[in-house]
Amino acid sequence: MEIKNYSALLSEVKTRIHSAQIKAALSANAEMILLYWDIGRILNRLQEEQGWGAAVTARLANDIRNELPDVKGFSERNLKFMIQFYNEYGLDKTIGKRAVSQLQGSTSIGKQPVSQLKNTDHVKAELMKQRVSQIPWGHNILLMQKIKDKEIRSWYIGQIIVNGWSRDILSLMIKNNLHLRQGETTNNFSKTLPDQQSDLIKETQKDPYIFDFITIAQPFTERELETELVKHVEKFLLELGAGFAFVGRQYKLTVSDQDFYLDLLFYHLKARCFIVIELKRGDFKPEYAGKINFYCSAVDDLIKHPADKPTIGLILCQTKDKVMAEYALRGMDKPIGISEFELTRSLPENLLSSLPTIEEIENELRNNGAE
Secondary structure, X not given: OOOOOHHHHHHHHHHHHHHHHXXXXXXXXXXXXXXXXXXXXXXXXXXXXXXXXXXXXXXXXXHHHHHOOOOOOOXXXXXXXXXXXXXXXXXXXXXXXXXXXXXXXXXXXXOOOHHHOOOHHHHHHHHHHHHHOOOOHHHXXXXXXXXXXXXXXXXXXXXXXXXXXXXXXXXXXXXXOHHHHEOOOEEOHHHXXXXXXXXXXXXXXXXXXXXXXXXXXXXXXXHXXXXXXXXXXXXXXXXXXXXXXXXXXXXXXXXXXXEEEEEEEEEEOOOOEEEEEEEEEEEXXXXXXXXXXXXXXXXXXXXXXXXXXXXXXXXXXXXXXXXXXXXXXXXXXXXEEEEEEEOOOOOOHHHHHHOOOHHHHHHHHHHXXXX
């Protein structure tokens, strides 16, 4: 028997189920993070008041394992992380005693009115606890281990929440110092785009871009670089950032019976616009800006949907003179960004000079063998 609009019904129900599953997982994670924070508070207090040492933590982990064999996550190592977690975000004992007592019995972190917390530090602590409760425990551990600056750590927490990074991706982003590169580019966005879109586009771009996932011999051509990036398109998209969708390589446009080919064409799902990327080996040259301005105009006329935002141009070159780049963009009516790219991270000169040569390594091995 055929039921009218059944497929739409099935789709809607599936969407609601999926949404509920996500909310349940987030709620469970928040409760677990709050539990870990509270246990860290208790252990920290007893350590300070009664002088308990590592032996007590080890005993507690063993007893929990024996008496609650089905409960995971309470190893000695993890208990120590809970203490560190409380010390990192608890600020002081006042917030510890006050906030936890007010949150006990709540089914969700963050239901407590912030207005009840009169001290600014207390408000910050509560807001931070709400944020850390939205990311997995493994992510919190990695952030505590790798990033000591609280402001930088908070920035990465925000990126995890927005982009849904896995722990491995988070580790990669920290390794490549994303917080120093995100939103950094020479551009004319503020003059060619409305304020809200300008801010959004700035945040989608970085300087420099790190392409250390490709192997390419020197010297290389722009076409070879392009081929390698497309070959590793998933990692390329990861470096570009969330929201980029790959449209095509050497994308053909015909203007006045002449064919032109865009190096790489993307569409940004959040910004709702096409993004043309031109790859340039070597130094930035002013004429590159005129060429990509032309490409953006062509994409706007030939491809862009009326509902799409203006096409963005992004020039990636190995090096650029900032002043020259700014002059090149002056007067351009299309939104264009100019960034550098790196194939490998450069070693500092003092470290580079201290590295042993092949001959020195061979001599060292030969001498050790003789002994």
